[in-house]
Amino acid sequence: xxxxxxxxxxxxxxxxxxxxxxxxxxxxxxxxxxxxxxxxxxxxxxxxxxxxxxxxxxxxxxxxxxxxxxxxxxxxxxxxxxxxxxxxxxxxxxxxxxxxxxxxxxxxxxxxxxxxxxxxxxxxxxxxxxxxxxxxxxxxxxxxxxxxxxxxxxxxxxxxxxxxxxxxxxxxxxxxxxxxxxxxxxxxxxxxxxxxxxxxxxxxxxxxxxxxxxxxxxxxxxxxxxxxxxxxxxxxxxxxxxxxxxxxxxxxxxxxxxxxxxxxxxxxxxxxxxxxxxxxxxxxxxxxxxxxxxxxxxxxxxxxxxxxxxxxxxxxxxxxxxxxxxxxxxxxxxxxxxxxxxxxxxxxxxxxxxxxxxxxxxxxxxxxxxxxxxxxxxxx
Ligand SMILES: [Zn+2]
Numbered sequence: 385x386x387x388x389x390x391x392x393x394x395x396x397x398x399x400x401x402x403x404x405x406x407x408x409x410x411x412x413x414x415x416x417x418x419x420x421x422x423x424x425x426x427x428x429x430x431x432x433x434x435x436x437x438x439x440x441x442x443x444x445x446x447x448x449x450x451x452x453x454x455x456x457x458x459x460x461x462x463x464x465x466x467x468x469x470x471x472x473x474x475x476x477x478x479x480x481x482x483x484x485x486x487x488x489x490x491x492x493x494x495x496x497x498x499x500x501x502x503x504x505x506x507x508x509x510x511x512x513x514x515x516x517x518x519x520x521x522x523x524x525x526x527x528x529x530x531x532x533x534x535x536x537x538x539x540x541x542x543x544x545x546x547x548x549x550x551x552x553x554x555x556x557x558x559x560x561x562x563x564x565x566x567x568x569x570x571x572x573x574x575x576x577x578x579x580x581x582x583x584x585x586x587x588x589x590x591x592x593x594x595x596x597x598x599x600x601x602x603x604x605x606x607x608x609x610x611x612x613x614x615x616x617x618x619x620x621x622x623x624x625x626x627x628x629x630x631x632x633x634x635x636x637x638x639x640x641x642x643x644x645x646x647x648x649x650x651x652x653x654x655x656x657x658x659x660x661x662x663x664x665x666x667x668x669x670x671x672x673x674x675x676x677x678x679x680x681x682x683x684x685x686x687x688x689x690x691x692x693x694x695x696x697x698x699x700x701x702x703x704x705x706x707x708x709x710x711x712x713x714x715x716x717x718x719x720x721x722x723x724x725x726x727x728x729x730x731x732x733x734x735x736x737x738x739x740x741x742x743x744x745x746x747x748x749x750x751x752x753x754x755x756x757x758x759x760x761x762x763x764x
Pocket of ligand 1 (some may be wrong): 474510687691
């Protein structure tokens with residue numbers, strides 16, 4: 385049975401960083417949520433998705449027109465996930481609860497489940513980042529080995545080559561299998577989660593019906609062949625799956641990120657903030673195009689430390705976090721460009737495919753964490 389996980393008491397850096405970020409918001413007079421910038425961005429991304437879909441099913445007459453349109457649909461769908469539903473799910477989109485809920489439900493409209501995302505992402509991944517056996521985001525066994533404590537199998541030596549094909553199956557697996565498997569088992573991975581209430585279950589089921597209708601029923605009614613629909617659905621999965629997987633992997637599955645084993649007594653060695661800093665890596669900071677498309681998830685450290693702050697503020701928060709980390713001598717991990725982050729992810733996959741040892745978090749707890757008692761939350 386998995387022990388109840390406990391982080392040491394909040395460190396001096398944790399308290400100081402929150403004080404500085406609070407002071408920055410107070411002095412700049414800015415709201416922690418997205419405001420008008422997010423409303424404009426939301427309309428742009430939703431219009432991009434709708435226009436691409438209408439072009440695809442209503443106007444594309446040749447294979448190359450359909451290919452371009454479905455690539456656009458795949459990227460726009462990822463954009464909805466990165467920027468709109470993700471902020472809504474973290475309640476950082478707006479100070480209005482209904483607007484956060486509305487934007488969060490966008491996930492149900494693109495095939496996912498806001499109910500299970502809340503469990504998997506907000507409650508598990510954000511608390512227990514890169515902890516093998518708890519964080520479902522590093523669980524791809526037996527296909528991939530993403531942590532030294534996971535079983536090494538013969539095919540993992542080639543995983544840096546075939547991982548990309550597996551990433552392409554991510555959306556279809558998520559939409560058609562994962563959410564239903566979670567529902568039947570009452571678990572996300574090894575973590576027991578509550579059952580959805582009637583309203584949440586209706587949303588989940590209606591979302592699936594809506595999404596699958598857009599993928600199959602509408603094109604069939606408009607006279608497209610089932611072969612063309614299936615082929616374009618495969619291409620949609622490749623574009624959507626690889627773009628989503630890559631953004632996650634560049635933040636948590638790179639050489640610079642630590643993988644953590646569950647300690648026998650459940651007491652984690654690093655404080656919660658230091659744990660996030662050890663397991664999370666920024667990429668391509670200062671690249672406005674990447675930052676816009678991935679919804680600020682290139683500033684993944686800032687997102688993990690301040691998930692209730694809208695991603696539009698992450699570049700400013702990054703300066704505050706970096707300065708504090710330097711002062712407190714805690715590593716701030718960052719790959720300067722997308723290409724460097726992708727290279728690091730490939731090397732990480734190659735290393736995990738060859739390594740049998742189980743090095744875990746190497747940083748020793750700092751002095752301020754010497755009295756481990758304060759439980760942040762308990763895992764399964
Ligand atoms: Zn998040």
